[in-house]
Amino acid sequence: MARDLPTAKLLRECGYHSDAAQAAGRAALEAAGITREGKERIAEWKRPDAVATLKARVTLLCEACRLAGLGGGHPTAIIAGAGDRCVICEGSATRRGALILIRACQRARFHRVIFVGGNPDVHRELPLLMGNDLDVRIVDGMTSRPGRDVQREIDGCDVVVLLGSTEISHTVSATWAGPKTVATQSRGISAFLLEAAEKIDARAGRAGL
Numbered sequence: 750m751a752r753d754l755p756t757a758k759l760l761r762e763c764g765y766h767s768d769a770a771q772a773a774g775r776a777a778l779e780a781a782g783i784t785r786e787g788k789e790r791i792a793e794w795k796r797p798d799a800v801a802t803l804k805a806r807v808t809l810l811c812e813a814c815r816l817a818g819l820g821g822g823h824p825t826a827i828i829a830g831a832g833d834r835c836v837i838c839e840g841s842a843t844r845r846g847a848l849i850l851i852r853a854c855q856r857a858r859f860h861r862v863i864f865v866g867g868n869p870d871v872h873r874e875l876p877l878l879m880g881n882d883l884d885v886r887i888v889d890g891m892t893s894r895p896g897r898d899v900q901r902e903i904d905g906c907d908v909v910v911l912l913g914s915t916e917i918s919h920t921v922s923a924t925w926a927g928p929k930t931v932a933t934q935s936r937g938i939s940a941f942l943l944e945a946a947e948k949i950d951a952r953a954g955r956a957g958l
């Protein structure tokens with residue numbers, strides 16, 4: 750006999766945990782003729798088709814992404830519940846924070862962003878989070894440099910984000926202070942990304958962008 754598995758299990762494996770998400774996923778599989786109403790199990794060989802169908806026909810969007818206005822490209826999205834895999838942030842507050850900051854920078858027409866401060870984890874994570882959407886440079890917060898070198902870098906960028914709650918010396922933050930600088934105080938990567946986004950949004954708003 751061909752191997753099969755409960756449809757509910759397959760749906761969970763695809764990130765559909767809540768009742769609403771399971772119902773939406775099942776409806777999509779039924780509409781595509783991959784399963785039919787009342788059938789509890791699905792043949793294992795149908796898995797690739799089922800996964801492709803779910804991807805194409807159902808969009809789960811978490812409440813946080815919806816509230817942040819990140820789901821604009823998905824007008825028919827289903828609101829994801831606990832444990833559901835959101836199509837935008839995949840359940841990661843850090844990823845959501847990064848997307849919100851990228852959007853704020855795009856709105857403000859900022860492309861070259863310098864982050865000052867942060868520990869080695871932050872230094873590793875930030876460029877990955879920002880992807881190719883922004884030109885990101887990270888500056889160590891503990892190494893002082895001559896003012897004219899710093900000024901040259903400030904001249905070449907659109908915005909400087911100071912990570913005030915992380916490893917950053919007073920001398921370094923003073924050299925980078927200026928009209929292009931956005932100072933954040935929040936602890937934790939998702940929190941300072943959101944704070945920077947909010948401040949950049951406010952600045953873009955004042956500039957009428």
Ligand SMILES: [Zn+2]
Pocket residue numbers: 810811812813814815835836837838839840845
């Ligand atoms: Zn989300």
